[in-house]
Amino acid sequence: MSTRHTYDMGLVGNCAYLALIHQDTSLQWLCWPRFDSGFVFGGLLDRDKGGAFSLQPADGEFSTHQYYLDNTNVLCTEVDSVGGRYRVTDFAPRFPQYERYYKPLMIIRKLEPLAGTPRVRAVCRPTGNYGQTPLTPRRSSNHIAFLGLAEEIRLTTNVPLSYILDEEDFALTETKYLVLTYGAPLEAALETSCEQFLQRTVQYWRTWVKSTSISNFYQTEVIRSALALKLHQYEDTGAIIAATTTSLPEAPGSGRNWDYRYCWMRDTFYILNAFNNIGHFEEMEQYFHFIANISTKVGDKYQPLYSISGASELIEQELDLAGYRGNQPVRIGNDAYTHIQNDVYGQVLVALLPLYVDRRFVTKERAHSEKLMREALSFIGRTMNQPDAGLWEFRNLAQYHCYTYLFHWAGAHAAHKVAQHFGLADMAAEAADLMQQAQEKIEACYLPSRGVYTNAIGSTHLDASGLQLILMGYLPPDSERARTHLAALEQELKTPEGLFYRYRHADDFGTPETTFLICSFWYIEALACVGRLDDATREFEKLLRYTNHLGLLSEDVDARTGSQWGNFPQAYSHVGLVNAAYRIAKKLDRPNFL
Template sequence: MTKHTYDMGLIGNCAFLGLIGTDTAVRWLCWPRFDSSFVFGSLLDDQKGGEFSIRPAAPEFRTSQYYQANTNVLCTEIDAPDGRYRVTDFAPRFAQYDRYYKPLMFIRKVEPLAGTPRVRVACRPMGQYGELELSRRRSSNHIAFLGLEEEIRLTTNIPLTYVLDEEDFVLNETKYLVLTYGAPLEAPLESTAEQFLRKTVDYWHKWVKSTSIGTFHQAAVIRSALALKIHQYEDTGAIIAASTTSLPEAPGSTRNWDYRYCWMRDTYYILTAFNNIGHFEEMERYFHFIANISTKVRDKYQPLYGISGKADLVEIELPLAGYLGNQPVRIGNDAYTHVQNDVYGQVLVALLPLYVDCRFAHPDQLPPEKLATEVLRLMEATLDQPDAGLWEFRHIAQRHCYTFLFHWAGAHAARQVARTLGNAAMEARSTRLIDEASARIEECYDAERGVYTNAIGSSDLDASTMQLILMGYLDPASDKARRHLVELEKELKTPEGLFYRYRHPDDFGTPETTFLICSFWYVEALACVGRLDDAAREFEKLLTYTNHLGLLSEDVDAKTGSQWGNFPQAYSHVGLVNAAYRIAQRLDQPQFVAH
């Protein structure tokens, strides 16, 4: 079986995201929001997905794709028999009038590099997930596409006849295509596109320079940080799990989910990643998103929310062909109805820095006492309630070790807030919950094997229990931590060094592919227990599972190295950033020597 990779590059500006194939075709772009219908979606259906491409007229060609260094500006070079040309794709983002300019504007610069290449431009946006064909209106220098709430407009210096008829033409000078949703480009085309390109490149260069990244595999960390940054929907601060929906976890598995939402289970890890690279602006925006949800919660937190904080994310199946024929294609995600009780600890651990980290000032809109008291109440009420766990089992409820761990961690955070406020009653309540959660975690301990199982009364193992080491429940220097890790390796690690989430059957059978963030947790755990050479070696193996641009998927087939699941997966890039940081920290300690 050949290795499957997602041969696409990611562009974005924190208002929208797009995926561009190595043949210049826009495979995925949703407007006006991350979770809106696609306007280009050939990733899921070649017929209904529309098209926006700048392909060569010649059927045979070679292609290469790369980012301009330290940016989210993507270049695709096409080498055809009659000539060579480059397409530079970007979403404008830069500082303007004391705020960030991030329009719903996608700019494509097409420049000849050698010979006299003939190219063919196609631009056919769609609406309502491929059900609505937009009507076209020709103007003097643009084409308007009508039928959505707002106009999509293509402004270009390519003869409109060639675009409308999709006829090939000789590319003998630089051309520009600016696609907008809503507010159109009213300024001069060529000079504005060049100015926006220059300013966008400059923005990303400054952003990267302001990151605190060690020297351990710096280039990979920078690419992950850049990808993670544009998964934040800046308008609300939400960070989505992935830009796509329904890319299968394994071919034919039917595990095809919509990941364009904000998962509470990711909160701690995402904030840790931004903290590790020293980016507080993104942390603060995400804090406010979580805080906004917290003020609306009455009975329980959901596992995930929409990017506006929307609670109802009803799951619907669409009549689309699916990625490589994999069905169903889903939008919405039924996991919002699940009981997932680790979210309470996630919220407290996530919001703790607002109250105890001096870099964050005056979170007046969310009184810490009220929040901590309310979340402590919810944790006490759910302590012994079976739940779906962080992997969101649809028809399996257990008392999960991972859930108890976040009760323990959340109670620690509440106690820290209590001490900061001088609230003795809250401190005592938090301490009591720490002790109760610890007792439940110990009920998951299999003394004969020397390992913590996934749930009370279960013999199954779960990669999430590596967090017992990473979050400090187990002393990393202890024999107990080392043995726990060894037992997880025996059962869940593949010969290639990848990690399954678990190996027991779930609602859809036994998982076929490994979950990439678990492999990065493994690297972190190795570094924690002092196996630093192993950690560095396993990290370097994981870098071989990126695509040609350093982008990571959700899942990897251990046998073939194939990428599967939604793409790019923010969670995987968070794992890479945090694992590299953990190794770099240990390398800086004199008792460890890297070989």
């Protein structure tokens, strides 16, 4: 059996940036000033061009233990070497201040001795523009400035600057702090500021976790997923990106290396549903404002994805970088923005429904959304007979996808509810007509001989997105058709390990080699829906084996080896875990604990 590959890294962030820190203390990924900016540290994609920031022992081999402080996004790495033991605490400051959140472009690395007298070598070599722009270090009184970008990167520290500039090791006999900033530097007392920021950041995350509403069903795993998901929201605009990284391959040598640092409209419903399920409305409202902002500037269609600032052009480029473990190409941008993906209109409508039917929202949150709903309903009508690239964004194939029509149906259903609630007779009639049209299209995908809905009209292929026919309530969960449909999908797409392929037929890049985690979680939700709770619980427990050492999930899993592949951490996978746990707990009638 092949060695299992995992992403041996932890995620830190503060809703202004994200960073990945390896178990060996090296900062492998950090983009500044935005999620989708060029990297400052990108060793993940190129060891030579990606810069470096590490705090490693100077005396040979060492072992590490990496963990989060409970219920926080504060990461600790304990290092054991010949000379002694020490701990690196990494965090991005985030806490309330002056009626807003303080979330600077600042990463703090606290370095403290635990035993013996370890000798540490501090290396800090940031780069710019994906390794294309070398930065020039400039020594000052108590900091090193790195020049060459639009704004200054500064390392403020009480480690002797000569040791860092010369990359010489030193004896760690007392606590040291290394504060790296982009733009505004830390201009305050170093030690007391760092300790205060750490204390307040820990308090912020623990308070945030306490405000979640979750059951006791695998509570620890749900909390970690919720914390990871929260970090993927770019608070400045409310956008939520699909993943932290770009170009980590779906399978080695597959060429399926994509940039996921963007906001997919198709994910809108699932992401908002996850936040709703854990009782977090602030994130829902921020994301709604992002969607509303986009809706006011669309032309003749919604794109499948936008940048975190709502920019529509995401031109795909290939960079001259070695790639993760040599996997090329390394891409930035994503050509999927040009695709026709018509399920987005229904996704937006279903996502907006809580604003109207949940009494915890008031009129203010509904502002401008009636216009948005009418517009999305109109788009459904205009695209009812139009083939599209589908959920999985086929690049050279347009079909009449069952999943698209399911969200036409679900979106029209949501609009119909709102129209009835407010007495909008014209909107209700339009929605009812579109529901009927969409239902006819869905039924055209049904194969009576196999008792299953295929992925598209006229196709014989099955697709894991067909699980959504049960989850969205199109197929009554206690119906014979739901049972046979689920059984057919299980037979064709499920692996013995409980993982699910998106599909098994060839696409633009051949036949998929790895399973897609969100589909596995959809399967668990479907099991819970049809009352197979023991199966749902067992399969949920199986999936927990595919996290890394910190409970973080990738996009894809190789069923043969259990290896993690694809971009990481994948917000969509963590959404799947949160929603599956919620669905099972609700069926088990487990109480929520605040």
